[in-house]
Amino acid sequence: MAKNITNPEKDFARWYQDVIREAELADSAPVRGCMVIRPYGYSIWENIKASLDASFKKTGHKNAYFPLFIPESFIKREAQHVEGFAPELAIVTQAGGKKLEEPLVVRPTSETIINHMFSKWINSYRDLPMLLNQWANVVRWEMRPRAFLRTTEFLWQEGHTAHANEEEAREETLRMLNVYANFAVNVAAIPVIPGRKTEREKFAGAVDSYTIEAMMGNGWALQSGTSHYLGTNFAKVFDTMYLDSNNEQQFVHQTSWGVSTRLVGAVIMAHGDENGLRLPPKLAPVQVVIVPIARDDSARAEVMTVVERIRDNLEIEGVRVEVDSREGMSPGFKFNYWEVRGVPLRLEIGPRDLEEGHVMASQRNRPGRDSKFTIPLDSLVESIPGILDRIQNEMFEEAARKRDSRTYTVENLDDFREAIVNKPGFYDVWWDGNTEDEARLQQNTKATVRCIPLEQPEGSGKCFMTGRETNTRVILARAY
């Protein structure tokens, strides 16, 4: 059992904070709710960024940057938008030593300022679609911050697109949701359920919101990415119009979509175990750590020659590798050090291995003795990429198994009330409720409708809350 890390079975929230501290992912800042992302945590975010950014570019988007400050009046133009965001705005009223004519909002999201600019840049149907993305920080003064999951300031990307008609915009909305789902599954090794948000849960200002919902280690849900069809809601209040081929003015149809540093939290909570972090190789800042073992100087020299050659060859293969040659620390200490940090693969190389012609390897994702195996020295370098792939796959399979084994169903609210406490997880139920039913559900159980999965089964049944016959199933869960 790892020192300084609470058992996740006993206290999951505490475990989460312990892992963040011990793995040196982040530290709290002097301002409440704000977080310093430390180098190791930040490099996980950089890997997330690099992967998504490539996908955005592949789907035709270009990066741009819009300002941090937004005139307060912009936020107020779209009724739903202002209602949703007003309570959590940080507003600058004074600057340059005097009171400002108009207060400036520190952006909570950029739909408004982007529409302001789009309305200048878009004139003709030939300007469409306009496909932009920005990597930025935003500020939302939430009541209950949690590291990575809900910080006052957070880093994210927000895509903003404008299209000639509803069909194209809706297609874009789902295309980007799919980009997120693919990232979650193939890169973060986290299974997700893509679905539509209910009226109650959708983005302030959207016509429809879509989400990917992931399950964390305690059975709670985490909304891990969202994609919105905004319709013409913002276009109408910002006059974002174009001239169509019939010489008629039309409003653009828009989308916005985003993922944030919350994804780092998702990776921690979906994969971590009682010994700390476990990182999927595709996101791990260090994919392979080599711990050289030597009793004396002459052994060390011999071992290091081999270790350095292996490191250089792995680097040529594109593997992110680090040699832990720190002196005065025992091998056992180093093993634990890198395990807490979730490094997927460890190689131990000492005089004994050189004699026997192999190295000892340990896969972080496997428990106990199963984690250790040997790799022949002469085929070491070429076998590593395959092992990393194997770890990546095993981690996804394990997360999927865990998720599936904690996905249940119930027939009525009373059963659910008990079930969600005794067996936290996803509840896949028939649903025909309205917004009031959702509110009642949350009051009674603290759970919410996470999404209406895009994939719906055949047939019908009785809504677990209203008893009405329906052909819609939804996922219920407690959520972060």
Place this chain on the structure above:
RNA sequence: CGGGGCGUGGCGCAGUUCGGUAGCGCACCUGCUUUGGGAGCAGGGGGUCGCCGGUUCAAAUCCGGCCGCCCCGACCA
């Protein structure tokens, strides 16, 4: 904002009841010995005890006020 808890070297805590020279573990520094699952010994550095005020010969400790943090809830990427 409601309910609970807590502020004492970097981290975790004891000391507060009953006022009397600020302590322990980990971490850190130096040296020697160690190194295949969180090394040992010796020496050493670091704290105006959250802040302000009061009582007192004397306050981490008693009194008054303030501030902050954490956890649980309402809100949310």
